[in-house]
Amino acid sequence: MFEVFSISSLGALCFSLTAVVMFLAILTSRHHAIDFGRSLPTKLLIGLTALFISIASVLVSFCGGHFFILKNVLNDAKVAEYVVAVIPMLVFAIAQFPLYFKLILATIKKVPEHGFMVTIGGEDSKGRGISKFENYYY
Template identity: 55%
Template sequence: MQWEIKWFEFVKASIPAGITFRRNQAGETPEEVFSKTHEDLMKEGRDWLIKTSESCSVVAALIAGVAFATSAAIPGGTLDTSGKPIFETQPAFQVFSISSLLALCFSVTALVMFLAIITSRFQEKDFDTNLPVKLLLGFSSLFVSIAAMLVCFCTGHFFMIGDKLKYAAYPVYALACFPVSIFAAAQFPLYIDLLRTTFKNPFEHLSRYKV
């Protein structure tokens, strides 16, 4: 639907301005004809966006719940005298703290973006920029939150293993990130198409009408 809108805008800008105000034999303007002929496509796009947003919002909500519980947990506990974390000076603890905060913030952001899509009015003009931008922000935040959650898990688990087992755990951590990498690679073409179409008309390279 977004590509159809971009094509309509390109054609409208490529012809003399007076033609765009003319009506056909049925008394319909070009905008009315476009809306009438793209009702089914707009419905399919709406259904796909709602289904995708509902699925992703469930994942974002789960990550937000886990990240909130993780942000309140302190690996190794705290000192009785000062209440500061025992592993405060270790780099792994700093990574754990930052990654848990990132997972919480970006998962909540993704959840808000997907809920904004679900509650959208789904008007024709929304498919041009509004909905694609929300979808891009939702996908980006979801991917960052998943990556941050994995980093948080790996660094938190790092405190539980001994020095002799830490090198053996590295391949396991890499395998844990492998399914997420496959999912991100599968969604990468859609992500690129959304970026190209949202912020630039894909038909700009074509020649326009010249008076």
């Protein structure tokens, strides 16, 4: 159980740092319109995935350390303690999974470009009205 504790605590550390770095990358990004199509949703998806894995690793680390320290003490209460320890993770997962699945769909699906027509009007040298049509995509 000590190996489970040490490996899961190392995983929790690595994934929590990854989540923090990805969320900081979102905060310090340029916020140009093109970034909202792929870059920012991908960073948010990586950050949320790392956060989910980090929370699960912390839970496994807690259970492994608790089991390692209290080997034969409170045998009947261990299951109840582990169930209580899972509750915060379940609440976080239920709150964040809709956003998580929408981000997955947003990164997989291509968003269509919106086009609109710009009309530039005026007069030529003889006083006749002219108009020019151009398509701009943003």
